[in-house]
Amino acid sequence: MAVTSTLSMAASVLQTKALDLTAAQDNLTFRRAVTLADGTTAGKADRVFHDRRTLAASATEDLDLAGVLLDAFGATITFARVKGLFISAAAANTNSVIVGAATNAWSTLLSATGTLTLRPGASVGAMAGPADATAYAVTAATGDLLKVANSGAGSSVTYDIVIVGASA
Template identity: 80%
Template sequence: MAVSSSLSMAATVSQTKTLDLTTVADPLMFRRAVNLTDGTTAGKADKVFHDRRTLAASATEDLDLAGSLLDAFGAVINLVRVKGLFISAAAANENNVIIGNAASNGWATLLNATGTLILRPGASIGAMAGPADATAYAVTAGTGDLLTVANSGAGSAVTYDIVIVGASA
């Protein structure tokens, strides 16, 4: 099975201001992208996990990046490096989706040991390693491989989409 990936983030913004005799424009096109070929070294990835997941009210789950996630073909994924992570909270959510590190064996290379991200309903977040980054976001099986996802409150479930692109070595 071969993996080919194109990861990107983009923002296109245009602001204008009308002056006495003219209108001034400030167009912005911001884009960062990385294309990854099949493999495990810099600029390469060989594992992909993607899913739409739902958490019950006040629920929390730990996603084991090295040993329990399954790819689209049902094979267990053992990540050693995360090259791209994209998470999007459903717009219909009433509660926030909280992304962070597990209390034990937390994957801390992106958010450090205590960092969390709050995704309000409809919000998305993405992180990707550069094409020449051989280290990327390291995963350490058994001691640093759990990514926690939580529902911020009671009363209703939350749904989120997640895509992880990484390497097995």
């Protein structure tokens, strides 16, 4: 199985201000992208996990990045390094989705105690640069859990997740 991917993020912003006889503009285009070929070295990835997941009220789950997740074809995935992570909370959620701070946490992106709060409809993405051979390392058994939690009681939350990485 071969994996090729393009990971990207972008923001386009136009600010205007009316002046006496004209209008001033500030037009910002911010784009970052990386294309990864199949493989395990810098600029390459060979593993992908993606899913839409639902957590019951006040529930948590630990996504084990080393040997538990399944790819789209049902094969077990072991990430040695993550090249891209994208998470999006459903807009219909009432509660927030909290990401990070697990026991045996995958801490190379958020640290062992760091968390991200994704309010309903919010998304976050991180990607390693094309020349970054290390990316976000995963350490099996001691640094491989990505915790995802429902912030409150009363209702479930749904979120989408995409992880692109390398097996070595």
